[in-house]
């Protein structure tokens with residue numbers, strides 16, 4: 001693992017260089033969410049962050065997005081310090097970010113229109129993206145006329161149409177049923193494969209993390225969460241996120257990571273109950 005002060009050689013999508021994050025608390029000592037943490041994510045790499053509830057997974061993602069400024073250390077994007085908002089990243093949250101007054105097609109076209117692409121071209125490209133996420137015939141539907149999984153597909157098309165080289169995903173499939181989550185996971189892998197994009201995916205679901213990722217990063221229970229595990233997921237690609245769970249190697253990896261995670265989950269519950 002690279003040291004906190006020395007950025008590794010070669011192109012890196014994201015390098016968290018001794019990043020520390022503490023929130024001020026009125027009339028009390030600051031609350032340190034993340035102890036200094038160093039982590040590199042290579043281009044094309046799909047990593048997941050797992051850890052017990054409240055350990056700082058979303059906080060770390062928000063630092064990469066430039067929504068939170070680290071209290072210490074720095075974030076490098078392709079070797080350069082992140083100056084503020086990470087405009088090159090695409091962000092997909094658990095909650096829908098669709099505009100209810102726009103159709104699916106119009107929602108997908110929004111980022112292109114903001115970028116100044118003429119409306120006709122934006123609509124044409126949005127239609128192509130609706131096709132890629134399996135919604136070619138749903139372009140004229142409003143968000144309330146779509147299922148949760150369909151809205152998530154629209155959200156994915158809306159993020160990917162800008163072709164961001166870094167995807168930041170915070171429990172994006174959280175509200176969906178288990179079967180739809182697996183279908184969406186496979187769709188995400190199909191859309192990501194061969195694009196060269198780096199992905200940082202936050203989830204509390206260890207099986208989902210293993211099924212999707214090249215690496216699973218484990219954070220300890222907070223406060224002052226630390227990086228305590230960095231597991232290579234040496235499962236074959238391309239993957240179907242349902243079928244991959246049947247491989248013996250999947251179970252070995254799950255066993256190894258869960259053996260470490262379960263103690264942290266217990267600590268987090270004890271901390272919250274105290």
Ligand SMILES: Nc1ncnc2c1ncn2[C@@H]1O[C@H](COP(=O)(O)OP(=O)(O)OP(=O)(O)O)[C@@H](O)[C@H]1O
Nearest residue numbers: 023031033052053054055056057058059060204222
């Ligand atoms: N603005 C804030 N001020 C103070 N504390 C905060 C703030 N935002 C988050 N926290 C605290 O920071 C910690 C980490 O929160 P975060 O949302 O990053 O955790 P998480 O690992 O994503 O949790 P979960 O798995 O439950 O979604 C929590 O204890 C939370 O209460």
